Every structure is written in C-alpha cells, then in structure tokens.
Amino acid sequence: MAKTKPGKKDLDSYGIKGTNKIVRPGDCVLMRPSDLDKPPYVARVEKIEADHRNNIKVQVRWYYRPEESVGGRRQFHGAKELFLSDHHDMQSAHTIEGKCIVHSFKNYTKLENVGAEDYFCRFEYKAATGGFTPDRVAVYCKCEMPYNPDDLMVQCEGCKDWFHPSCMGMTIEEAKKLEHFLCSDCSSEDDSRRSLNSFPVSPAVGKVEPKRRKR
Numbered sequence: 001m002a003k004t005k006p007g008k009k010d011l012d013s014y015g016i017k018g019t020n021k022i023v024r025p026g027d028c029v030l031m032r033p034s035d036l037d038k039p040p041y042v043a044r045v046e047k048i049e050a051d052h053r054n055n056i057k058v059q060v061r062w063y064y065r066p067e068e069s070v071g072g073r074r075q076f077h078g079a080k081e082l083f084l085s086d087h088h089d090m091q092s093a094h095t096i097e098g099k100c101i102v103h104s105f106k107n108y109t110k111l112e113n114v115g116a117e118d119y120f121c122r123f124e125y126k127a128a129t130g131g132f133t134p135d136r137v138a139v140y141c142k143c144e145m146p147y148n149p150d151d152l153m154v155q156c157e158g159c160k161d162w163f164h165p166s167c168m169g170m171t172i173e174e175a176k177k178l179e180h181f182l183c184s185d186c187s188s189e190d191d192s193r194r195s196l197n198s199f200p201v202s203p204a205v206g207k208v209e210p211k212r213r214k215r
C-alpha cells in the first residue's frame with residue numbers, strides 16, 4: 001500500500017453526482033474538459049482519496065485520443081481508439097461525468113455493437129517522446145497498413161491476408177456480397193513471396209513537453 005498523507009483517507013469508491021454510477025480504482029471514466037466543445041477526457045482511476053475537509057480527489061492515468069498524440073490521427077486509427085499514456089494527474093472527482101469501457105483491441109473487434117461508452121486501446125503512449133509500445137504492428141492488404149477496426153476488410157482464401165475492398169477495386173457493397181475472395185496475387189497464382197512487413201507507429205521526433213491538462 002502506498003503511504004497516505006496525514007488527513008487523507010483512501011476511498012474504495014465514489015458515486016458520480018446525479019447518477020447511480022459508482023467508480024472504483026481500476027475503472028475508466030469520462031472527465032469534463034475545460035473547453036466544453038471538446039469531447040470528454042478519458043482516464044483510468046488509480047486511487048480515490050478524501051482530504052480532511054472531505055474534498056474527493058482521484059489519481060488518474062490519462063488516455064490520449066489519436067489527435068492529442070504527437071503524430072496525430074492516422075488512417076489506421078479507429079474512431080474509438082485511445083492510447084494509455086504514462087501521464088498521471090490528480091483531479092477533483094467532481095470532473096467525472098460518466099464511466100466508460102476501454103476494451104483490448106481483440107475484444108473490441110468482437111463487439112457486436114459499439115456503444116457510446118465503448119473504446120479500445122492497443123498502444124501505450126509516452127507523452128514525453130510521442131513513442132508507442134508496441135513500436136511496430138502487423139500490416140495487411142496491398143496498402144500495407146495496420147488494421148483499422150472501423151474499416152471492412154475481406155480475407156483472401158489463398159494467402160489468408162486481409163484486404164480493403166477499395167484497394168482491390170471493389171465497393172463495400174460488392175465485398176459484403178462476396179462468398180469467396182482471392183486477392184489479385186493469389187488469383188494470378190503469382191507466388192512472389194510477401195515480405196513479413198511491419199509498420200513503424202512511433203513518429204521520429206525529438207523530445208517535446210508533455211501536455212498539461214489544467215482545469
């Protein structure tokens with residue numbers, strides 16, 4: 001157990017005002033941004049504590065949205081993608097406005113319906129350097145891009161690789177109707193070996209200051 005400063009008390013849970021939702025350490029929450037036109041911040045609660053005046057604060061670890069990362073949003077980033085950052089903060093529990101679920105990438109791709117509260121995370125993000133862990137991910141299709149779970153892909157029965165309909169000269173509607181699919185390489189029985197490719201996901205940048213989120 002971490003030491004608690006005098007007058008502070010660790011809490012097991014916090015009830016979000018105006019809701020019947022209970023937040024516990026380990027839960028993911030939506031926090032009100034200072035700029036109300038922006039989407040809520042997403043964080044993982046690590047600790048909840050009350051001071052001697054019963055002000056409740058939460059220790060959080062921020063999730064970053066792709067547009068908040070150094071490299072920005074890229075084509076393979078999903079609409080509900082988040083990066084678990086190494087950026088920690090103390091925040092007033094009052095800024096918590098709801099709960100959400102940050103799924104693993106695999107579990108997210110298996111969801112039948114993606115609700116407003118569903119997000120996913122496949123990368124950890126270092127706020128100071130803009131670096132990602134893992135640093136490389138598998139790529140698919142002729143365009144050699146990482147998988148974006150928002151984009152429909154079709155699997156080739158020959159090489160088992162996945163392809164974007166548009167990269168194969170098909171519309172999404174045509175791809176949905178397909179019962180069998182062979183990519184252009186497999187249908188021409190071209191056995192030129194595909195290289196084992198990977199895609200660098202961390203931008204090559206120098207050190208930058210981590211973002212501050214004051215409110």
Ligand SMILES: [Zn+2]
Nearest residue numbers: 141143164167
């Ligand atoms: Zn493609």
Ligand SMILES: [Zn+2]
Nearest residue numbers: 156159183186
């Ligand atoms: Zn193929």
